Amino acid sequence: MLKISKNVGLTDIVSTGDGSNAISTQHPITGSTVEMKLWLFNDNAAERFENINIDPTDSVSTDESTWIQLAPDNAGVAGTYLSGGTALTMANISDSNVGKPFWVKITTPSVGSVQNKTDIKLTVNYRKFAV
Numbered sequence: 197m198l199k200i201s202k203n204v205g206l207t208d209i210v211s212t213g214d215g216s217n218a219i220s221t222q223h224p225i226t227g228s229t230v231e232m233k234l235w236l237f238n239d240n241a242a243e244r245f246e247n248i249n250i251d252p253t254d255s256v257s258t259d260e261s262t263w264i265q266l267a268p269d270n271a272g273v274a275g276t277y278l279s280g281g282t283a284l285t286m287a288n289i290s291d292s293n294v295g296k297p298f299w300v301k302i303t304t305p306s307v308g309s310v311q312n313k314t315d316i317k318l319t320v321n322y323r324k325f326a327v
Contacts, residue, residue: 197238197239197240197243198236198237198238198245198289198320198322199212199236199237199238199239200219200234200236200237200318200320201234201237201295202219202232202234202235203235204235204295204297206235206237206293206295210234210318215314218314219232219234219300219318221302223302223304225306225307225308225309225310226306227303227305227306227307228303228304229301229302229303229304230301230302231274231299231300231301231302232300232302233269233274233297233298233299233300234297234300235295235296235297236248236250236286236289236295236296236298236320237289237292237293237294237295237296238289238290238291238292238293238294239292239293240292241327242326242327243292243324243325243326243327244288244290244324244325244326244327245288245289245290245322245323245324245325246288246322246323246325247288247321247322247323248285248286248287248288248289248320248321248322249283249284249285249286249320249321249322250266250284250286250298250318250319251283251318251319251320251321252264252266252280252281252282252283252316252317252318252319253316253317253318253319254315254316254317255315255317257315259281260315260316261281261316262279262280262281263280263302263303263304263305263316264280264281264300264302264318265277265278265280265282265301265302265303266278266282266283266298266299266300266301267284267298267299267300268286268298268299269296269298269299272297274299274301275299277299277301280303283321284298290327300318
């Protein structure tokens, strides 16, 4: 299965569905930008993945997925960021437990009061094959 980790050691795995270990950032009400490096990896040597894309999605009320920009990794630094809300295409993954880095930039606007946004997700789409 493909998973996202918050560290290169692939031990800080982002939760799926329950929010117990979500990707999180903090922003002042004046708005700000936070960048972070994440790793996509396959945890099963009996599977390989093709046609992979990571898509910022917001399924509740107002769509704030445009606050999220994704970029490929370019030798340890962020490559060119895509437009907000645009899916990032990743290379096929056939090895297991090897992190494939990518970058996330979250830009929040100025708001009148504190908000806790929990409905913005990174949705990983792919085709899975047996090895």
